[in-house]
Amino acid sequence: MSYDKLPYKLTDSYRNNPNRYKDMVYNRCGYSGLKLSAISLGLWQNFGGIDDFMTVTKMICEAFDLGITHFDLANNYGRPSGSAEINFGRVLKHELKSYRHEIIISTKAGYDMWPGPYGVGGSRKYLIASCDQSLKKLGLDYVDIFYSHRFDPDTPLEETMGALAHLVNQGKALYIGISTYSPNQTLEAISILNNLGMPCLVHQASYSLFNRWIENELLEVLDNNGIGCIAFSTLAQGILSNKYLNGVSANSRANRAETSLKPEILSNSIIKNINALSNIAKKRGQTLSQMALAWIQKDQRVTSALIGVSNTEQIRENIKSLQNVTFSEDELIEIDQYSIDQDINLWAPVEKEKG
Numbered sequence: 163m164s165y166d167k168l169p170y171k172l173t174d175s176y177r178n179n180p181n182r183y184k185d186m187v188y189n190r191c192g193y194s195g196l197k198l199s200a201i202s203l204g205l206w207q208n209f210g211g212i213d214d215f216m217t218v219t220k221m222i223c224e225a226f227d228l229g230i231t232h233f234d235l236a237n238n239y240g241r242p243s244g245s246a247e248i249n250f251g252r253v254l255k256h257e258l259k260s261y262r263h264e265i266i267i268s269t270k271a272g273y274d275m276w277p278g279p280y281g282v283g284g285s286r287k288y289l290i291a292s293c294d295q296s297l298k299k300l301g302l303d304y305v306d307i308f309y310s311h312r313f314d315p316d317t318p319l320e321e322t323m324g325a326l327a328h329l330v331n332q333g334k335a336l337y338i339g340i341s342t343y344s345p346n347q348t349l350e351a352i353s354i355l356n357n358l359g360m361p362c363l364v365h366q367a368s369y370s371l372f373n374r375w376i377e378n379e380l381l382e383v384l385d386n387n388g389i390g391c392i393a394f395s396t397l398a399q400g401i402l403s404n405k406y407l408n409g410v411s412a413n414s415r416a417n418r419a420e421t422s423l424k425p426e427i428l429s430n431s432i433i434k435n436i437n438a439l440s441n442i443a444k445k446r447g448q449t450l451s452q453m454a455l456a457w458i459q460k461d462q463r464v465t466s467a468l469i470g471v472s473n474t475e476q477i478r479e480n481i482k483s484l485q486n487v488t489f490s491e492d493e494l495i496e497i498d499q500y501s502i503d504q505d506i507n508l509w510a511p512v513e514k515e516k517g
């Protein structure tokens with residue numbers, strides 16, 4: 163059934179848990195006044211038109227009930243492309259409307275969205291048109307954070323940053339974010355935005371036990387400039403969970419058609435490493451996904467760890483990572499033996515070619 167033909171109100175999905183803010187941790191995002199939940203929910207996969215709308219509703223409501231205040235979208239999330247924003251807008255309208263002011267909603271533009279030269283990249287034309295389209299799909303007057311989803315080497319950075327600042331000036335976005343920019347591109351963006359009197363709130367970057375590129379330079383750049391960091395693909399698309407301990411299982415992202423997680427990635431060496439990491443997690447009283455998320459949160463420079471999920475049990479399991487985010491020196495040394503870069507970063511920044 164197509165997503166626009168499904169029933170609207172799913173009674174009792176949202177339980178209005180009065181304790182929802184008690185157990186969650188809220189971290190200040192860089193130098194800003196904005197606090198984000200230490201765990202945020204991303205709607206890239208499993209929240210689209212092809213997915214079961216009842217499950218989509220329950221996952222969003224359960225997350226909010228457990229204290230997650232930040233929901234991360236992009237213009238192209240979901241299948242068909244763009245349908246996650248429509249679904250999120252419907253859940254917001256029918257389940258969470260009176261809580262809009264308690265929720266941080268982000269969206270982005272940068273990857274391919276519609277045909278022709280104005281549906282991709284970092285041009286002012288694309289970013290502003292896309293934000294207008296996202297607001298319509300979400301049924302909102304404004305989003306909290308609007309991101310440049312990736313650096314565009316074919317557009318002057320002044321134009322991309324100028325478009326983001328324009329959206330804030332128009333009241334269509336409250337804050338500006340950039341995603342998967344290299345350290346140099348980030349510094350350039352910060353400088354342009356500072357000249358416009360418009361701070362960059364946050365950088366969204368891939369980061370996990372198997373993908374540690376931001377440790378080299380980016381985290382320092384963000385910290386020095388008072389910019390928050392939201393880590394994504396923190397479970398390496400699910401590899402860092404109990405799901406793959408014995409290889410690719412039937413009900414997993416790696417086993418779906420046209421997947422972003424190619425099953426070939428699950429080599430014997432990765433499986434050996436996740437089993438070793440899982441044993442360390444057990445000694446800490448955690449599951450592998452809980453330890454992987456705790457490990458991200460141990461670094462004060464990371465404001466929030468984004469998670470993707472396919473059911474509500476995964477949200478509940480992952481949120482329990484907050485119960486123990488400290489590691490002994492010995493644990494960190496042991497983890498480092500298996501936390502090896504696995505060449506899984508599909509979002510490595512592309513530097514502008516000189517010439």
Ligand SMILES: NC(=O)c1ccc[n+]([C@@H]2O[C@H](COP(=O)([O-])OP(=O)(O)OC[C@H]3O[C@@H](n4cnc5c(N)ncnc54)[C@H](OP(=O)(O)O)[C@@H]3O)[C@@H](O)[C@H]2O)c1
Binds near residue numbers: 471
């Ligand atoms: N800025 C960017 O360029 C960019 C790029 C990618 C993602 N993101 C953001 O980051 C978010 C998360 O990305 P991601 O989906 O790659 O993140 P992820 O958290 O690394 O992987 C999510 C997947 O892991 C599995 N999983 C999660 N918890 C589990 C558990 N407790 N036990 C077993 N399996 C578990 C689920 O897969 P199954 O479906 O197999 O159950 C889930 O769909 C996205 O939604 C998006 O908001 C941003």
